[in-house]
Amino acid sequence: EAGVTQFPSHSVIEKGQTVTLRCDPISGHDNLYWYRRVMGKEIKFLLHFVKESKQDESGMPNNRFLAERTGGTYSTLKVQPAELEDSGVYFCASSLPTGLAGGYNEQFFGPGTRLTVL
Amino acid sequence: SQKIEQNSEALNIQEGKTATLTCNYTNYSPAYLQWYRQDPGRGPVFLLLIRENEKEKRKERLKVTFDTTLKQSLFHITASQPADSATYLCALDPIDTGRRALTFGSGTRLQVQP
Numbered sequence: 622e623a624g625v626t627q628f629p630s631h632s633v634i635e636k637g638q639t640v641t642l643r644c645d646p647i648s649g650h651d652n653l654y655w656y657r658r659v660m661g662k663e664i665k666f667l668l669h670f671v672k673e674s675k676q677d678e679s680g681m682p683n684n685r686f687l688a689e690r691t692g693g694t695y696s697t698l699k700v701q702p703a704e705l706e707d708s709g710v711y712f713c714a715s716s717l718p719t720g721l722a723g724g725y726n727e728q729f730f731g732p733g734t735r736l737t738v739l
Numbered sequence: 740s741q742k743i744e745q746n747s748e749a750l751n752i753q754e755g756k757t758a759t760l761t762c763n764y765t766n767y768s769p770a771y772l773q774w775y776r777q778d779p780g781r782g783p784v785f786l787l788l789i790r791e792n793e794k795e796k797r798k799e800r801l802k803v804t805f806d807t808t809l810k811q812s813l814f815h816i817t818a819s820q821p822a823d824s825a826t827y828l829c830a831l832d833p834i835d836t837g838r839r840a841l842t843f844g845s846g847t848r849l850q851v852q853p
Contacts, residue, residue, distance in 0.1 A: 625782070652839060654840070656841075663743075663843045663844060663845040663846070664783070665843070666840035666841060666842070676839075677838060677839070677840055679840070712782050712783075714782070716839070719834075725788060726773070726788070726832050726834040726839055726841070727773070727785045728785065728839075729785070730775075730782030730783045732780065732781050732782050733780075733781075733782055
């Protein structure tokens with residue numbers, strides 16, 4: 622079974638441009654998460670979808686970030702306009718519905734998208 | 740706010756020895772704590788989850804302990820192998836609160852010398 626996939630693997634853009642990151646979760650995983658790791662820091666939570674609904678947006682840094690999950694399948698994370706401090710690695714993760722996961726919150730991560738804003 | 744700390748210095752050990760990694764946390768009372776492994780250029784991979792009432796959890800050569808009094812978790816790899824070289828992350832798991840956002844430590848890099 623395919624794992625979580627992310628596209629692109631790398632993106633280099635100029636400050637002020639727009640970038641859209643895509644995440645395809647594991648099939649059947651209702652929960653989808655976005656995290657990011659900026660240089661030298663720990664991985665930090667951005668937001669959590671349950672199917673197409675935003676369950677928790679508490680980690681979104683500002684309104685330049687927009688996440689969507691239309692249809693409850695894949696998700697996109699758009700940064701518009703990008704700033705220098707947005708550079709880092711953006712990870713997507715997915716997990717089973719709570720009822721199917723036996724109460725566990727094991728999250729399956731994708732390989733990440735490395736974003737560089739110049 | 741919640742804070743989770745891992746030794747930022749790399750841990751270098753000889754093959755066959757036991758590696759012990761430490762995770763300390765403050766301002767948090769988790770019912771669950773998770774450990775992940777991360778290799779360069781890849782996302783974290785789940786290893787173990789421990790509940791506060793479990794004190795100790797084992798999986799093959801891995802062992803995790805959880806001391807809620809000390810607010811500390813220890814992660815042990817016995818009979819370590821060069822293939823165990825990676826960064827190991829601990830994460831606070833708030834699932835008992837209804838939230839699912841993991842709070843990660845910065846990770847400890849383990850290097851196992853052959």
